[in-house]
Each structure stands twice: as structure tokens, then as C-alpha cells.
Amino acid sequence: MMFEAHFPGVPQSVVSARRFAAGALNGVSAEVAEAVVLIASELASNSVRHAASAFEVRVEQLPDQIHIEVEDDGDGEPAIRTPGLTDTSGRGLQIVQALADEWGVVPKVQRSGKTVWVKIAVPPDDRERAHQGDDTDAAPERARRGRRTGSSGPTTTLSPVTGNGDQAGAPVGRRRWTGHERAVVLRGRGCAHRRARHHA
Amino acid sequence: MEEVEAGEAALGIERSSDASGDTVISLQGELDISSADTLRATVEEIVAEGPSRLVFELTGLTFMDSSGIAVMVYAANNVDTVELLHPSSIIRRVVEATGLSTVLRLGPS
Numbered sequence: 083m084m085f086e087a088h089f090p091g092v093p094q095s096v097v098s099a100r101r102f103a104a105g106a107l108n109g110v111s112a113e114v115a116e117a118v119v120l121i122a123s124e125l126a127s128n129s130v131r132h133a134a135s136a137f138e139v140r141v142e143q144l145p146d147q148i149h150i151e152v153e154d155d156g157d158g159e160p161a162i163r164t165p166g167l168t169d170t171s172g173r174g175l176q177i178v179q180a181l182a183d184e185w186g187v188v189p190k191v192q193r194s195g196k197t198v199w200v201k202i203a204v205p206p207d208d209r210e211r212a213h214q215g216d217d218t219d220a221a222p223e224r225a226r227r228g229r230r231t232g233s234s235g236p237t238t239t240l241s242p243v244t245g246n247g248d249q250a251g252a253p254v255g256r257r258r259w260t261g262h263e264r265a266v267v268l269r270g271r272g273c274a275h276r277r278a279r280h281h282a
Numbered sequence: 283m284e285e286v287e288a289g290e291a292a293l294g295i296e297r298s299s300d301a302s303g304d305t306v307i308s309l310q311g312e313l314d315i316s317s318a319d320t321l322r323a324t325v326e327e328i329v330a331e332g333p334s335r336l337v338f339e340l341t342g343l344t345f346m347d348s349s350g351i352a353v354m355v356y357a358a359n360n361v362d363t364v365e366l367l368h369p370s371s372i373i374r375r376v377v378e379a380t381g382l383s384t385v386l387r388l389g390p391s
Contacts, residue, residue: 093316097291100314100345116372123347127315141309156360165380170355173348 084142091102091129091136091154099139103150106141109212110148110204117181118148121200124174125152128160128198135195143212147183147203155195161188293317294342297322304335310342313350322353327359336361341368351380358385364390 091096103122121226121265122139129137133156140151163172163177178185178200183199204212305328313321317372324389329335340346358364366377367389374391377383 094291096315097312113371116375119345120347120372120376123314123345127347127349130315134291167382167385168355168359170352171348173351177348177379179374218359248316 083225084140086138086140088138089126089136091134093127093130095137096123096126096130099123099152101138102139103141105144107148110143110208111211114148114202114208117202118150120228121150121178121181121202122152124178125150125198125200128152128174129154129156132160132193133160143204145202145204145209145212150200151197152200153195155190155193157194159189159196160198164232291317291345293320295321297328300337302335305331305333306337306339308339308342310321312345313343313351313353314345314347316358318349318353321350322356325353325357332359335363335365337365337367339367340370340373343373344370346373346376348376348380351376351382351386354386355382363387366389 087099087103089099100119100123104115104119107118110118111183113154118141122141126137127137129135129152133154135154135156136155137152140149140153142149160175162175165172165176181202182200183203185198187196187198189196291312291314292310293313294308296308296310298306298308300306306322307321307328310322311317325336338350338354338357350374354364354366364385366373369377369388371391374388377386377388
């Protein structure tokens, strides 16, 4: 299930983006949830700080991984920096890289803006918990917090992403995951698709 | 298009001294882009006093990202010793991921 929400480009939105990301998860360990929330916070902060742009956050939990995307209208491509021990900035993407299994940037075509996407693996224990969680009250609770986008079928049919062997190397770059391409298609429908709503 | 309502990161900042007379800043809540400036102002005041050691007591801090790290690095740039007491696991991960554990001394969680 993909959760999606739009946020104004102000610092307070970063708080909301974290709440939203946390609410999109189901049955994952505290460790994984913390990583997802931290990644969402860093990417949202970048949109506010560098792009001064409203932004969209998308979170999709698949059986074996979680996809997080933040899209904004700002120019420039986020790049990893190597700040010295005394530099007070430049650490956001460093943190994202440390937590992510894979991440990248997809610029918008013929207009300013980009999507930063991140993929992190869900450990086998968490997968089992998430599966069980779908049979409990957790699913209706999440449905209330954020509605799914699009009209596609079960999530499991939408996950021809990279296999388990892909998680060790943590490559960085412009690689796309298949789910992202789906997100682009969804966005192409304009206002026709529903967006999640979340009250902080 | 529906917009998500903006939230507020509540950050509590309390200043005290420890047994050796050094300044302790106790933090509660969430430290991020929306709350880091408030902490920065407090740290600037303390730095102006020229201390050699500054302690951040983090028992009550539930979240911190790179915006918080930036304030703590600013402190470390101006104070000989900066210690982070009782960091949560995620804060520990952030400090270690940024390679700053030599600059920001992590106490036991």
C-alpha cells in the first residue's frame, strides 16, 4: 500500500512528514521505523531548506522493503558531501546514505524539481510481523490515517523490485526501482488520484 | 489538493549544572529543522561564557536529525569537550553515521 501526502514548504511540515511516514508503516521493528522516520525527516528538511519548496512524501511498505520518496520543485540535485568534523551542515544525505540500502535522485523532465528515493530492507522477522498485522486492527487504523493511491491491486503484484542479494552493497546513484516508475505513472494522472490526509 | 496540516516539533530546553559545575543542557522532545534555532540560541549564549565542557542530557530527546547535529557540532567547535549523555539508539546511530563520535562524546544510553 502506498501512502502519499503533500506538505507546504515550511519547517513545521518536517514534523508532519515524520508523523506521516511513521503512520504508513505496519509491524516493522522500532529500528526500521526509526530509520524510515529519520530518512523522511532529512529529505523533507532538504526540500524546505534548499529547495524552499512544497513537497510530497510517498511511503510504500512492500513485503521485503520500504520505499520512501520525497519530491519537490527545487532546482539543483542533492549530492553527498563529505563535511569535516567542524562543518555544521552537509550531513543530511550522509545520514540517509548510512541508513539506506539504496537511494537516488530522479530529476523532473523539462522543469525544475526532483524526486529523491530511498529503499531500505525489511528484516525477515519484521516481514512476519507485518503480515500478521494485516489480520488485526492495524490495517483499518492505517487506512484511516492515509488512503492508498491509485486503484491497483494487492501490493504484492507491484513489487518486481531487486532481489534480496541486492542489499549488501548499498550502491548510490541514479538507479530507479520499479516502484518509482509506478509512482511517476501515478503522478501523471494529475489530480485524479487520491492523496493521503493526515492530521498531526 | 489536500494538504497535510503543519505540525510543531516540541523541544524542551533546560539549563543546569552538574557536580563539577559544568553546564548541562537537558533536552526533551524533538530536535529538527523547526526547533534547532531555539537550541542554537541557547548554545550561543553558553559558548559566549567560554566554558571548557558542555553536556547535553538527552534522556528526554525522542528524535534528532542532522539539524540537531549541526547545533552540537557548533558547540563542539567552540567548547573543548561536548558530551551527549543517554542518547537513544537513533541518536547514537545519527552521531555514528556522521562520523562525529570523536567530536561528540557519546555516553552510555
